[in-house]
Amino acid sequence: MSGSLRKRPTEAFEAIEPPGNAELIAAVVALTALVEALGILSRSEVWLLGLLVFLPGTASALCTVRQTGFVAAWTTLVVTATAVLRDVDGSRWFDRLLLVLFTLVLATTSVYACSRRIRREHEMVRLRSTAAAMQRHILHPLPLVTGDVLVNGVYEPLHEDRLVGGDIYDVVASPWGTRVLIGDVQGKGLAAVGTAFATIGAFREAAHREPTLTALVDALDAAVVRHNSYAEHTGDDERFVTALIIGIETGIEDAQAINCGHISPYVLHEGTITSPSLDSGVPLGLAELASEPTTVGWFPFPRGATLLLSTDGLTETRAPDGTFYPVDERLEKLDLSPTELPQALFEDSLAFAGQGGRHDDVAVLTVRWSPAH
Known part of the structure; x- marks a missing residue:
């Protein structure tokens, strides 16, 4: 863009565009089904820990607070249900309890991290608007x-x-x-x-x-x-x-x-x-x-x-x-x-x-x- 005060395509700050609700639900359900299938085949909750427990953390970087809360609640519910249903004889109840607690902690932390990110993005947008107004008055286009x-x-x-x-x-x-x-x-x-x-x-x-x-x-x-x-x-x-x-x-x-x-x-x-x-x-x-x-x-x-x-x-x-x-x-x-x-x-x-x-x-x-x- 010649002859102007040019801005890069990324501008001074560009907030992350969150996915749509339908896309998010579809992705979460599909990933859950995949993880459950792998868990059944492997007979190990390691798959859940490695592939599902950290899903809220990913959501916190890409989604809104409400969407991250949904992913966190879904993940906690699925992990808890899976831990209870697979421990029929109760022989490994302590390991499964730790898995549920670990999931709950990560889910809560992810929601908090997402809210911090959103607040920072809003602050950066306000600062960018102020800087743009200053730019128009200080450096003439x-x-x-x-x-x-x-x-x-x-x-x-x-x-x-x-x-x-x-x-x-x-x-x-x-x-x-x-x-x-x-x-x-x-x-x-x-x-x-x-x-x-x-x-x-x-x-x-x-x-x-x-x-x-x-x-x-x-x-x-x-x-x-x-x-x-x-x-x-x-x-x-x-x-x-x-x-x-x-x-x-x-x-x-x-x-x-x-x-x-x-x-x-x-x-x-x-x-x-x-x-x-x-x-x-x-x-x-x-x-x-x-x-x-x-x-x-x-x-x-x-x-x-x-x-x-x-x-x-x-x-x-x-x-x-x-x-x-x-x-x-x-x-x-x-x-x-x-x-x-x-x-x-x-x-x-x-x-x-x-x-x-x-x-x-x-x-x-x-x-x-x-x-x-």
Whole structure:
């Protein structure tokens, strides 16, 4: 699904779909008949212990609480009846009593475990709904359109149970043209997500206030420093943010950019692929360590060209043998539209990593002049 904030088919969390009641009853009766037949042929209750006693445990992982209760009651009833009917002379009453008690304990435990699972699933669904609402407000769904450009892309957190990762992006139509941000917060976890939120919020506010990219970047750096100061007081680790900030103005076929320790962009135009030479400054939050002031770089961005931006989740994807994903080489082979390219690159990087490779949160954006231009 190109040009959108893509979700995996499994989404962030997907509850287990329980079987239908008729299917469950049929399966339980069939298994009971099989176990009873094997018990008669073998003349041993070991079959019951191995094949029937643990049936409620299986139900607790797949069924509702009511269905698990039915399986537990059925199993207890069948085991008890079988133990009584087969012990005609009462010679092995203690063994059969232990079998019944063991079945009863497992049945009760299974119902309890099922109720715990259902409660957790409901909690995860609520958390997922909250995270989805946060995502819609923090990371605007793609594509994004301004008076200057059309931005498509794909955003994929590494963990399926987390809808927002450490990678960030945003697009703002300011009085001085369109400003585009793509970045990557150091580290993982909720602390990194908090830094991501702080950076995006500062970008949306400062992009409308600051007339130059240098002033905008200074504002972003100050926002990260303030957030780190708060994090230090609450016991969280301080973070920095690698970022690339692009400025595009109507009528000017050159784009301006400030690279704060991020990956350089690619410009795709008329079959050629170039990577502008931009001075790489320090990441946001570390400006006080810089030996030189922030500078703006310019590069050609003609009509019909596509600007490709990404986080290091793409470039640092590794194959099982440790080889890094060759972005330049793949761009030459993937002759696709700007709408299709981000998704194609993401899926190609996953295939490259395979089962034994490594990949991280990924954000890939394509920026092109809007159709009006």
